[in-house]
Amino acid sequence: MTLEKGLCYRECVKNLRWIRIERRLLLVLLLTLLPWPAVWFGLYRFDNLALTFALYHGLCLAPAIYWGRKLWRHSLRWPTAREWAVLAVAVVVAIPASVAAYHWIGARLFDAHEVLSVVTHRGFRTQLLIPLALYFIPVNATLEELFWRGVVLNELRGMGEAVWTFGAVWTALAFGGWHYLVIRLLLRPGWAELTVLGIVISGIFFAWLYRRTRSIVVPILWHGLVFDMAIIFVFAAVLRG
Known part of the structure; x- marks a missing residue:
């Protein structure tokens, strides 16, 4: 009877643990x-880029980053010399390649006049490009990586290896998916969906990079200096054109 009670107790504890994991x-x-x-509210309801950043960064990301700070603080390791070198090569290649790609096939991807109309309607002005870059490159990259990889991915990792693998894919899908709300306003149909797929792949790359280096700083730098900076340079080329 005692053995049966012990087995029942262990089974109940196991079930409660899984219920907690499922809820979490x-x-x-x-x-x-x-x-x-x-x-959606920022771009479509209020037609305001600044408010969109405030809602996304301030309402969605920042509270979760603070709440889950114990999950990512241990990975605040500065890159090694080799990691800096690889990053530098990626920056040197990515920026001119992105601008060259814009001049080569940009007209197929989007209508520059339509893009400018979309962003100016939502509050952007040409003189705001540098302030936007100074905010977008460091702040957006830092908040997104701390949230998607530092908090969400680490939280899922704590539930088991299988959940972490699922989390790496899920965070990439969720990270890339919401960008469609922005990209569909800027790119032609077909290209918008293809770009979202590219963002999903980059999310998987960031997760892999985080796990390989065990440093959240490394994907933050890649995100900001390679990907986000390329976007700013292409946007600057659109403004000049």
């Missing part, structure tokens, strides 16, 4: 969907 998993997954309504 559901909460984390719902957290990754918050950017959708935030960006």
Whole structure:
């Protein structure tokens, strides 16, 4: 009888543990969907880029980053000399390649006049390009990586290796998916969906980079200096054109 009670107790504890994990998993997954309504309200309801950044960064990302700070603080390691060298090569290649790609096939991807109309309608002015770059490159990259990889991915990792693998894919899908709300306003149909796929792949790359280097700083630098900086340079080329 004592043995039966012991087995029953262990089974109950195991079931309660899985119930807690499932609830926590559901909460984390719902957290990754918050950017959708935030960006939709900012871009489509209020037609305001500044408000969109405020809702996404301030309402969705910042509270979760603070709440989950214990999950990413241990990985605040500065890159090694080799990691800096690889990053420098990536920057040197990515920036001119992105600008060259814009001049080569940009007209197929989007109408520059339409792009300018979309962003100016939502509050952007040409003289704001440098302030935008100074904010977008360091702040957006830092907040996004701390949230998607530092908090969400680490939280899922704590639930088991299988969940972490699922989390690497899920965070990439959720990270890339909400960008469609922005990209569909700028790129032609077909190209918008292809670009979102590229963002999903970059999300998987950031997760791999984080796990390989065990430093959240490394994907932050790649995100900001390679990907976000390339976007700013292409946008500057659009403005000049």
